[in-house]
Amino acid sequence: MTEQEKVVVITGAAGGIGRALCEGFIADGYCVAAVDRDGEALHALMMQLGAGHQGFTCDLSSETQIVKSVGRIASHFGRIDVLVNNAAVGPTMESTEQTSVAGFEQALAVNAVGPMLMAREVSRYMGDTGGAIVNVASLAGLIANPRRNAYAASKAAVLSMTRSLACEWAHRRIRVVAVAPGYVMTPMVADLERHGKVDLSRARQRIPMGRLARPDEIAAAVRFLASPRAAYITGTELVVDGGWACFNQPGDAHPSVPLPPVAENRRDVSEARPRVVVVTGGGRGIGAEIARSFRDHGDQVIVLDREAGDMSLDLRSEQAVCEAFERIGERFGRIDVLINNAAVADTFMPAQEQGSDYLMNILNTNLTAAFVCSREALKCMSGNGSVIINLGSINSFRPFAPRHAYGASKAGLEMLSRCQAAELAEQGVRVVTLAPGYIHTAGTAELEAAGRIDANLIRRRIPLGRFGQPQDIAEAALFLASGEASYINGSTLYVDGGWTAFSNAGDAAILSHEEHSA
Structure with a gap:
């Protein structure tokens, strides 16, 4: 890498949103430090990303592994400019009676403590020019749903830490912001549907835009917030949910659609014209x-x-x-x-x-x-x-x-x-x-x-x-x-x-x- 190339650390890099984040930041000229617990999936991702980028296997529930991994990243690249805390364990959809303490603590460890420790360690390597930390939270951290207990609580915790870290580190020119996605068509969500834990056709009817988000749409919000264009934005969350949080009445927010909308799987690449x-x-x-x-x-x-x-x-x-x-x-x-x-x-x-x-x-x-x-x-x-x-x-x-x-x-x-x-x-x-x-x-x-x-x-x-x-x-x-x-x-x-x-x-x-x- 050259001295001018910036470095972004992306956790959960091998997942659906993680891959879109890697591709987007590479398009923006960044070198990517991809972090994931799944070594095999991470290796396959690095083969696709090519030279100049590096993968790091890390379990975010382990403080020891986080400290070692961030140290290795800093040693390899010589700098860290952006951290995207994207990794998370998804909701189990279990009732309160069925949720074990071990499962509850695991969600907190990966989804809340892990991002906090990653931010702590990465901040040590952000220089005088500062940097940006973007936490990928969830709409579940803002709006309650049944059977989301540990997951929703952990995401609310991330949003709170986003605000408090932003206030503490502002004098160091480190901005801390969050993105709160709604339903996103990722392998994790597809797996929930496959196991009968969510009905995506009903979810689409509950979303005013009538579809789920694509991973690249979440990545685009993250990339903007991490960029110099957002230099006066810190301590806030940007909800990216298609309007879900705005709908507050009985019935459907959007008519039923027989098939997944095209825009759910593919971005419109029609020729742009002056608006x-x-x-x-x-x-x-x-x-x-x-x-x-x-x-x-x-x-x-x-x-x-x-x-x-x-x-x-x-x-x-x-x-x-x-x-x-x-x-x-x-x-x-x-x-x-x-x-x-x-x-x-x-x-x-x-x-x-x-x-x-x-x-x-x-x-x-x-x-x-x-x-x-x-x-x-x-x-x-x-x-x-x-x-x-x-x-x-x-x-x-x-x-x-x-x-x-x-x-x-x-x-x-x-x-x-x-x-x-x-x-x-x-x-x-x-x-x-x-x-x-x-x-x-x-x-x-x-x-x-x-x-x-x-x-x-x-x-x-x-x-x-x-x-x-x-x-x-x-x-x-x-x-x-x-x-x-x-x-x-x-x-x-x-x-x-x-x-x-x-x-x-x-x-x-x-x-x-x-x-x-x-």
Whole structure:
């Protein structure tokens, strides 16, 4: 390997998702250290991966083997840049009465303790430039199911450790994030069906997108989170479940399909074409950077903004919005991506001074306008990869006082995304929420100049110790709108430097003099 080649350690490398991870990271230019307990399967994998990569047999339930294996990896490659904790033992589907303590402890040892120890050891070899650790958890760690006791508990433990490690290691420039897959068509899941422990036809009907994920779709999410494009993302999990977690009513989320959908086994490789992208509030700040990034990507971008844009209009006017989207449809024939970015902040007034006009103005601008834009854009969307991205906020997760209306509007927008994701998936439209934390824009600079915020106090509250940049949000938007995010539906991606992961007393970051002055 050359000095420039980065090294990724992938556990469970010989499994379905593991193989997709290896192939994806190799395509990204990484050298792969493949770790698996099954030596025979690992040898077969290494024969396929070719020169420059190396396999390491390791039982993740053994701390001794983990320490030795990571030491061998570091000695062989000379560096470690990324760790993907992918290995796990699957659910036994046994009842509580049938579950033995030995089986429960085995799931905890492999699925929770193993990833923690791998992270501990790998972190010793991540240099001054830091690195990324991506834990492959599970939707089972977020939503309960019967007969998943040990497996679900272990995955919830991984999600918790993701947040706590992200906060502890942020000062070392080590980002820790997680991916929470839903049902994935892997050999493990196929084995569950073969033994009558799961009915995949019923599972497909419960998923708004009507199919299971492919391993490469999970790998794509992992690769994005591990990349420099996700430099302001830490301490959060990205749910990749086709919308499963968004469906909350009796009956089926998707009509029954007689055969496994083609997209479950093969990615659409049809020729890409420039997309028609509509960005609201794209005249300045984050919106302007999102618009610029999509244009640089080769897409046709239309900016809707009250002050500056391709179409100037007040998004609170239903008639103006309807007319604008009608003109877009007439001119371009379609809309592929809608990004609802337009929003107004509140003015930090005490609750006693907040009247109905004040509250409704914020709710209508941030929430109702986004709904109307989505409704009208749908009339021009053909499905088949269409995407709606709603710009949420950390305030929807951790509200601030006295920013009552703003937090409420963003919480409402996130729930709107989830409702529409469950409804529109059958039409081929994905809906996701992108939730920024504190981003360095002209708006935040104005708040600081007016004494509304204390920038240094905020930086100390952010584990990464800094504000994000508009480009951080634009990169996330580009990913979420891409084919790489084809199974992400109804999820919220926090791009907040770890803000939502930190719940301790005191400061999340210790700032240097230079950082205080930044």
